[in-house]
Amino acid sequence: MITLALSKGRIFEETLPLIQAAGIEVSEDPERSRKLILGTNMPDVRVVLVRATDVPTYVAQGGADLGVCGLDTLIEHQAESASDDLFQPIDLDIAKCRMSVAVPADFDYAQAVRRGARLKVATKYTHMARAFFATKGMHVDLIKLYGSMELAPLIGLADAIVDLVSTGNTLKANRLVEVEHIMDISARLVVNPASLKLKCARLQPLLDAMAAKAGAIA
Numbered sequence: 762m763i764t765l766a767l768s769k770g771r772i773f774e775e776t777l778p779l780i781q782a783a784g785i786e787v788s789e790d791p792e793r794s795r796k797l798i799l800g801t802n803m804p805d806v807r808v809v810l811v812r813a814t815d816v817p818t819y820v821a822q823g824g825a826d827l828g829v830c831g832l833d834t835l836i837e838h839q840a841e842s843a844s845d846d847l848f849q850p851i852d853l854d855i856a857k858c859r860m861s862v863a864v865p866a867d868f869d870y871a872q873a874v875r876r877g878a879r880l881k882v883a884t885k886y887t888h889m890a891r892a893f894f895a896t897k898g899m900h901v902d903l904i905k906l907y908g909s910m911e912l913a914p915l916i917g918l919a920d921a922i923v924d925l926v927s928t929g930n931t932l933k934a935n936r937l938v939e940v941e942h943i944m945d946i947s948a949r950l951v952v953n954p955a956s957l958k959l960k961c962a963r964l965q966p967l968l969d970a971m972a973a974k975a976g977a978i979a
């Protein structure tokens with residue numbers, strides 16, 4: 762049995778064409794079903810639905826043979842669970858966005874940086890944020906949040922946020938502006954190293970088809 766871990770939403774939708782390229786059709790729409798294990802047209806392939814942040818854990822611990830998650834999720838996971846072993850992730854070039862620093866439109870970020878001000882920064886991505894501000898030589902106080910980061914500067918909880926930006930509409934709707942581009946983000950295919958060894962004959966063609974299709978889309 763081959764088990765693929767995916768999260769609902771953009772990752773699931775954008776991974777579908779990649780597994781279809783390997784001849785795999787998922788038998789149910791996760792938006793219409795409450796099932797967490799979805800069958801496919803191939804009796805030995807199934808999809809498990811997990812939270813995006815849990816994909817690396819499922820794959821590293823062998824709960825799934827492979828999975829798809831954002832580079833952001835992977836970096837944060839690796840910072841927290843350095844002993845987890847995952848096969849070199851493949852860039853699938855899907856679910857693309859960027860990690861950015863944003864502040865309220867009326868906040869003079871450049872001046873705060875020049876003055877060496879100690880900023881309060883709200884984020885879910887504390888490891889990436891800490892590394893970024895350290896390379897800039899800036900002292901920041903990080904406030905860990907699990908969602909709705911955009912709210913924090915609006916109610917005075919933080920001066921800035923570090924978050925994923927795709928269209929920029931969420932920032933605009935909350936009168937926030939991007940002031941730093943930390944890195945480009947896309948989804949990665951991660952594989953359990955033991956699965957790759959033990960199920961190589963079944964897994965390798967699937968990995969190759971997904972990588973080839975991803976390259977063709979990009």
Ligand code: AMP
Pocket residue numbers: 771831856857858924925926927928929930931932
């Ligand atoms: P947007 O309004 O299109 O810029 O999207 C920004 C919102 O969607 C923020 O709340 C982000 O955390 C979230 N977001 C954007 N892109 C992604 C992604 N690839 N993966 C997860 N969340 C994302």
